[in-house]
Amino acid sequence: MIDWLLTTALGALLLAGLAGAEPPTPETNPREATTGEAPQSEDSRTDAPPVAQGTVVTATRLPRPVRDVPSTVIVLPRAEIDRSPSLTQDGLLRTVPSAATFRRTSSLVSDPTAQGLNLRGLAPSGVSRSLVLVDGIPANDPFGGWVYWRSLPRLGMDRVEVVPSGGSALYGSAALGGVVQIFSRPITGPSVEGDVAYGLLGTGQLAVRAADRWGPVGAAVETELLTTHGHPVVAPEQRGAIDQEAPSNHATLNGRVEVEASPALRLGGRVGLFRTNQNGGTTFTTARAESALLGFDARLTTESSGQFDLQLFGRRQRFEQRRARVAQDRSTEVLSAIQDVPADEEGGSLMWTAPAWELGGTHVLAAGADVRRVAGTSDERLFPATANPAATALRRTGGEQRFGGLFLQDLYTVTPEVELMAALRWDVWRNVEGTRRVERLGGEVDSVTFADRSEQQLSPRLGVRWRPWEPLTLRASGYRSFRAPTLNELYRPFQVGTVLTAANETLRAERLIGGEAGVEASVMKGLTSRVTGFWNELEEPIINATLETPLPDGTARQRQNLGRARVRGVEASTDWRVSRQWTALLAYTFVDSEVRAAPGNPDLVGKQLAQDPAHRATAIVTFDDPALLTATLQLRVTGPQFEDDLNERGMGGYAVVDAFVSRRLVGGLEVFAAVENLLDRRYLVGRAGIDTLGQPLMLRGGLRLRMAP
Template sequence: MNRNVLCATIVALLSLPVSGAVAASAEDVPLDDVVVTATRTSVTVDDTLASVNVITRDDIERLQAQSVAELLRGLPGVSISANGGAGKQTSLFLRGTESDHVLFLVDGIKIGSATSGGAALQDIPVDQIERIELVRGPRSSLYGSEAIGGVIQIFTRRGRQPFAPEFSVGYGTDNTRKVTAGVALNGDRGWLSANGAYNDTDGFNACYGKPSPGGAGCFTYEPDDDPYRNVSASLRGGFKFSDAVEADASFLRAEGHNYYDGSFVNESKYVQQVAGGSLKIRASDSINLNLTLGRADDKSDSYANGVYMSRFNTQRDNASLQGDFALAQSQLVSVGVDHQNDDVDSDTAYVEDSRVVNGVFAQYQGRFGANHVDLSARRDDNSQYGNHTTGGAAWGYDFTPDLRFTASYGTAFKAPTFNELYYPGYGNANLQPEDSRSVEIGLDGRAGGVRWGVHAYETRVDDLIAFDASTFAPGNVDKARLRGLEGTFGFDVAEWKVDGSVTALDPKNDSPAFDGKILPRRARATARVDVDRRFGDFAFGATGYAAGKRWDDLSNTRRLGGYATLDLRAEYAFAPSWIVQAKVENVADRDYETAAWYAQPGRTYFVTLRYRGG
């Protein structure tokens, strides 16, 4: 699709009688059980045909989580690998796919590095998050590249009360210090939320590798602590001009300094920034439109013992126009266009340092008695590799109001990164996108106060990009077959709230060189249970997490053992607006690794004093 076609499509859509579309850039319905990421429209968790999880602000504070990885660890299909403690490189493998096969959004804006291909999950501060929506399964037919394993969308803070100031101070193991402050203002027609946070830790020795020759791990030996600092701010607001027109805008910035162990570089200064806004127009009860604009910046300057080495900055501009048309009761058609422009600013000379991606998509959601149908298709035009078409279909059947069967099929793809295409002396400009095909069946129900679900899936990925020994460059030489079974449950008993999940995964590398080997750093089995109870002004909780063995390398010669951890937490509301919280993680002080030679935190403590007005 060229620029003229894109502009003509936008003009055609704008000429329609339109109204405020419910799209992935805003939470128009302030209910915990409504998600927008799965379909780019507001759908309740019970009605969506996708496998989803929602983490709210209340969950974040109840769990006393210190990172996004901590929140997501152990959810169905999620496996985490980290190169050390706070702020160190963190990879998330969703349903066994690669870490860059997960699309990350912040308030509807696509984030991530155009050079390396992944999102800096470790640098997104939980203090600026209102909620997280995790959607498992392919979503390229709605979002384009990267959504092979699924989509994770983060929404920044949004206060709900007329006037709500808050702040917190915390201190914990490794001289970890945290200070947060924020305020929310809400009127009849407008709202505003502003928040800031400072997080600093001395850390611990991230890697105990060996220097070359004969090196391992980080290929160096630096037995010192590896500090991490993150300073963040967010601003989010909106105004309702009339019943038919509403606008909102958001801004998130996190910057800091990270020290780690490495043979070439061992520290970095980083910036993660996302800014965007949307305009929603409602012309009638059946026609809606949403226009979203945004920019995401991923910046990193690398150093070796304080000496500047390199700069890798990427900028991603996003624009999206979506129209939603209600054809009849429970019949919704959505059409839209997306525009993305990636630019690279680096002192490394890339042959190409920009690209443009235009996409057109359509979706139908229909409900016919006990039957639910979702159909979607998308066409992407990338200035680097040309056109790519994806599609998805899902069907659900309600045996009873409390028992549903679902089945789905979807295709997805991942575009090559600038490093894979153009990095000097390494890139291959002839690379094609990685392709996938996924099938899934599921059964979800409620009985006797117990919520449960079982989902089985298989994903086949072709043309995986890997180093090709015959050309000494990246090539579309690998393929994978990923099978999994996920189970979830939740219930309340004797005032205890219990939620849990279990995942069994078989992620095989089907490429000729590694036929049947397990893909590295994915745990074959994981389980998580959260238990909480409140006793008046007191609250207590525990999280148990277990992960089976995994391999650290493609040839399956370096084995990482399974492990289990237990976290305990408590809080006491000693005054109407004051809470003191305490948490002990890894109570048994278990030693374990999720990446070979990289240590994980032992037993840690953290205490927080929190004030919340309003």
């Protein structure tokens, strides 16, 4: 009944738009990757090549018209970001059905280690199988691979590009399942912007951005502060005396400077600070993360030799977590462990783009090299339930990883109707200085030094785009990609609910062989549809495997290379600009995942990958009339999925409705209101020993100020 009511409401909105529809205009559709009209991006960004309206960068590392790119690209433009009802960036990204985080819960109450990005259902885990970039700099945690979504202030975003297919040919490890890149807003002149909001669950937010330009020098600074009481995460029928709300807070501060040193040379620098505190719903389940980023980039453009882009960055991060031992009836808890995980990374890249040259068409060559070093440790103090001399009291594990890669790409425009893309990358990485030191209550000390290991990988990618008729575009690509295990997977054990999972220092890189093919049609002005099929074979994926016999300390799972899994499916979307005021978006992703081989775990063969629903869909209707108001109504549907690898703990599907409305008051001041989970739908997000719930009804309201000449 609820689904029927939602469908009826969305249909009524569309019919209302049609009733007052004006002739379609060439304005951009809601999600512009399917229309060929990406948002305006000025040549002031120091971290990406200059781009004009209708271009994207991430899929080829070069600015290309979005309709000409040989692979699927989805763009969330600034306008959609502004009017999104979602408070967090992971919530914003989930409006793309092919994108999801590991667990279905919001980062407002989710432990940072459970915020891994998942594209097209590639064996979801807390560790991202996809790379997240901010202006070309990796945003994934260097030690664990997860993403601190709350460290990315929304006011600073110009657009988000999503490339949901293997990206190792251009980006190396971590891009196994694709790439999501966030681009910062251009610095064009004096401007001051701010958002202030407060709402249910004790949620308050303050965000400010200021930017200006003084001749060849531009600067921008942005900050975001957010606090929330959260909500009780444990299902009511399982709650005990220890269960409470799950409060959290965060603060970010980012700054950018860019300098036009000469007509040929541009320089840029950035700094970023972030800190978050989260409570898991009991006194002794807490997490804290903090990071500091420093970056530098330069671009030299010459007529004869092409363009050279240099980027350097360094990051220091620290993650702290406390775990609890909980009574079966959840009436009491005691502190069971404290983890402290400091990590640091340094990296750099140099990319050369050759001048276009002619040979049976137009070729644009690009070549690059990059290096990266990651080091980190997990210092863990444990408080055993019994004073057994053999019980572990202290555990220190960690190591260092070194990455290096070279790539070459050719974009070959045979004719305006046909474009080919070929890329090849060679990567090498080493795990070095891996150690584990365990101190037991009785005073015994066990120390192990792991042998250094190295692996190499060739990652090719081939793609073609053919436009036999102006309204019709066909795309196809094939690729091979990989992901090296993180230090977290190699060395750090963890606990979710009552389930303990052990690390595994013998893990190998996981690999992906896959392809996609699709069609995009814009037969009627203002209406664009796209269908893409994909097929991926994931070799030796790293999963949290259930052990036949628990370890002596009660650990029930361990990270293991699985064997082989197949992930195939279909994406479909339709954008419709009904009139100048009304737009609509429908998007759907179907994923069929299956374990095909599991040496040592035969019970997993034929099972669906954990945390991977077969169905996801989004419907968004927007009304935008600056003289009246702006309003968005969106429906997000997620199908059933399993919590565990054995497919024994099922979680049902759910549908939630979100809404946003704003109205200009005077000048650049406007009032807005947003609501998530409008119908207060109850749904499960986890079943790791206890059942946990997703975010209930969340209503907030506030003011926005936009001041610019």
